[in-house]
Amino acid sequence: MITRFAPSPTGPLHLGHAFSAMMAHDMAKDAGGTFLLRIEDIDHSRARPEWEAQIEDDLHWLGLDWPRPVMRQSERIPAYRDALNRLSAMGLIYACTCNRRDIREAASAPQEGAIPTGPDGIVYPGTCKRAGNEPEGAAMRLHMDRALDRASPLWFEETGPDGGRQEITRQAMIEKVGDVVLARREMGTSYHLSVVVDDAAQGVTHVVRGLDLFEATPIHVLLQRLLDLPTPIYHHHRLIRDEHGKRLAKRDDARAIAAYRAEGHSPADLRARLGLTPAP
Incomplete structure (x- = not known):
């Protein structure tokens, strides 16, 4: 372990x-x-x-x-860049120039009801995916539809309070997660990408973390499948x-x-x- x-x-x-x-x-x-x-x-x-x-x-x-x-x-930016390049070669990422205000306005108009939110906040409405542009210095997002086409079905083993096999559905990933950011402009990576690459590099077998990160785990499992990395056992504990x-x-x-x-x-x-x- x-x-x-x-x-x-x-x-x-x-x-x-x-x-x-x-x-x-x-x-x-x-x-x-x-x-x-x-x-x-x-x-x-x-x-x-x-x-x-x-x-x-x-x-x-x-x-x-x-x-x-x-x-x-x-010290591991080259490793994250390699992972991004692999996903890019599969046609699974695209550039995004939207800021938070752009995303909120695009997600709310002319919709009725609550704005869908997920692990990273408002679920991205796909503005730049439809535009098809690739400007320099943009954030890079995962094309969720294409990624799921390559990696489904998905699941992980949970040993926390609600333990057992956790199934990850396509509908939940599309509606509640969306096209997450894998590389931010100022960082060259993101939490989701770096944590997956690093856990694999260190041979982590059991990820122990708070329940606040439970909703992010399907993103990590998807990236592990796409990058041919092992999926650890997860233990999400109660929050203090x-x-x-x-x-x-x-x-x-x-x-x-x-x-x-x-x-x-x-x-x-x-x-x-x-x-x-x-x-x-």
């Missing part, structure tokens, strides 16, 4: 991060496997080396360890929420691991607070 924790160095780790990291670590260690750390720093405008240092310090304090060197996405039921985010500094450390709490205290068993 190989698991991983893959944070973005854009802010402090909070209790939700601690829960996910410790769960991934414990699952691997209980099975005699390996826990990996990966730094997802493709957002150059927000990633900071000081946050990466804080992440490693907090994880060590929690009692976690991992092999070196650590994989950093900022505040006293009002709101999911924690990096702006919740009061619940940052560093804050608990400063207040004199121990890793065992955090494990108990999160309902985890003592460290293996």
